[in-house]
Amino acid sequence: MIEDRKLAVLRAIVEDYVATQEPVGSKTLVERHRLGVSPATVRNDMAWLEDEGLIAQPHTSAGRIPTDKGYRFFVDRLTSLKPMSAAEKRAIATFLEGAHDLDDVVQRSVRLLAQLTQQVAIVQYPTLARSTVRHVELVALSTSRLLAVLILSTGRVEQRVIEVPVELTDDLIGDLRSRVNKTAAGARISDAAAALGDLPDDVAPDNRSTYSIVVAALVEAISDHRSDERVVVGGTANLARFGESFDQSIKPMLEALEEHVVLLKLLGEATSPSEVTVRIGHEGPIDELASTSVVVTGYGSSDEALASLGIVGPTRMDYPGSMAAVRAVARYVSTILDEG
Template sequence: MTQTRRMQVLRAVVEDYIRTQEPVGSAALIARHDLHVSSATIRKDMSALEEEGYLVQPHTSAGRVPTERGYRYFVDTLATVVPLSETQRRAIHTFLDDSVNLQDTLQRAAHLLSRFTGQVAVVASPSLSKSRLWHLELVPVSANSILAVVVTDTGRVAQHVLSVAQLPSRDHLRSLSDTVNERCGSMTLRAAAAHIRTLRYGDDLQDVRELPDMLAQAFESMADEERTHELFMSGVSTLAHQQASAQDLAPLFDALEERAVLMHLMTELSETPDVRGVGVAIGSETNTPGLIHAAVVTSGYGASESSDGVDTPTDGMHEPIAFVGSIGPTHMNYAATMASVRAVAKYLTTFLGNTGTSKTSMAS
């Protein structure tokens, strides 16, 4: 019973500190929470929590503030993620439904998420390595080069120039692209590359026999693309204006410049979410010095089901193709941030699921 009450005290301290950013004392807890014990008992519990590493006392006569371990316990024991209000849900559709293409949608999503949380929002473009082939077009551009234009199921357009010794006829290029579209449609680019290498052509396609390996290499190159530049970010200036956190957040702004680091961290979190569909890293858990006083909340979007049986896990799990995330101080409102991140991720998943009839306009 004592341990249960003690953790209730911890939750109350975290809640109050998130709300006020001021050290929390026993008197404040008695006044704001129905803990049904004396102030002396609360002080004893807070002292025990400090010894256990959940709280810290900044000054001798001050109240306590949560440690990283305290925040972690709080996040792990959130029973539910508070749903967004009807106004917020309506705002998502009102603001994002007016987007003109995928890039505009992702930028708007970052802006909206930042507005909801008051923190830095980061939205990544769908990963080419996880996207699936929707359409291939082979276009001759010179006497010795062909432009391979790949449109994915997420609406992304990727291009790669193939250099050839002899340019095949347009009819033969069309036949090759039709064959790839028919046999490799809905495969990931890497799976499509493996399948393209197995294709066999009749005598009427002799002059395109050199292309399969080149095309397969192009697909693999696209799948390997790092794409750290495809991050849409919003809210840096908003967070910078939170003067009370300026000192702790200064290293965070430097960390935001390391986009490859953010990409790796947030991708990893989105691919290993908790039962609530989000991944949360607090302070040192980010393994990023600049984020030691920050927390990251991330959710994957566009989860796709394996269907080609070539390069996908055998456990049949779905895997997100990109992520939505929020970065802020460790005293962020975790419940609200998790709800906002999850809601925006859900919208983007639905948006991508509806692109089957509008890929051309998305890619324009």
């Protein structure tokens, strides 16, 4: 266990190093922070922190900088996140509420996260498998062609043009629409697909072929997972601002961030929207990004996350501020999806 005074010294070193990018000495700590102890005591505490691998001396006669272990210790003992200001909250709400569809929500979220944190932002599209059917609309395009519009709880919209072997009438379309929505609306997509598959058995034999064709198209749309792993990235140029913070060339990092599978690994499994996960340095899954930290949370229209969003930046980042920004954007996106 680390005593409160040593934790205060570690916290001060992290905060100063994040702010200045300069190694922190004992004299600086005493001058800037009200630690309530003598410089000699601070030096002893710093020596203990260094022995524990929480801080390191980059070169002789220099101050100390936090190690990955030190950042982890700091993050794990955060008692609160930096609150978003009223102006920031209004800006987030206004920016995101202006979105007119799911693609716009995702694109705006990426830009907003990158601007708020000055890091690389990553947003995963909502996962289809975890969504529910919100509504199915059927519109006649001609006497034998039907447009089916499937609207999911994630805000995703799937469309299919369906050719039917009979003449479409208002009564037939109305009955189709009523039966399909009664069967599928509100159900998880796996349950909706199964229930729709049984629907043709409940109609008159003369209409069974038409209902089977429409249901087959809807089940195909529901089961289409091609966009389940779509990921959008923004703010990669922000990494260049922190070039001196990395242990290696920035090029491999940028190349890694262009790989789709890398982005999915960084986001990991979507977690609860109420939890923010931080992976620091070598804790991450990608060697090329071992000099970075990842802050991720889930978002969704319920307690279960539909997908993840987060940021990637140098280990020398403002963790309380970054975590608060990631959490705030995720909550606003969740609210938009829930109200959509």
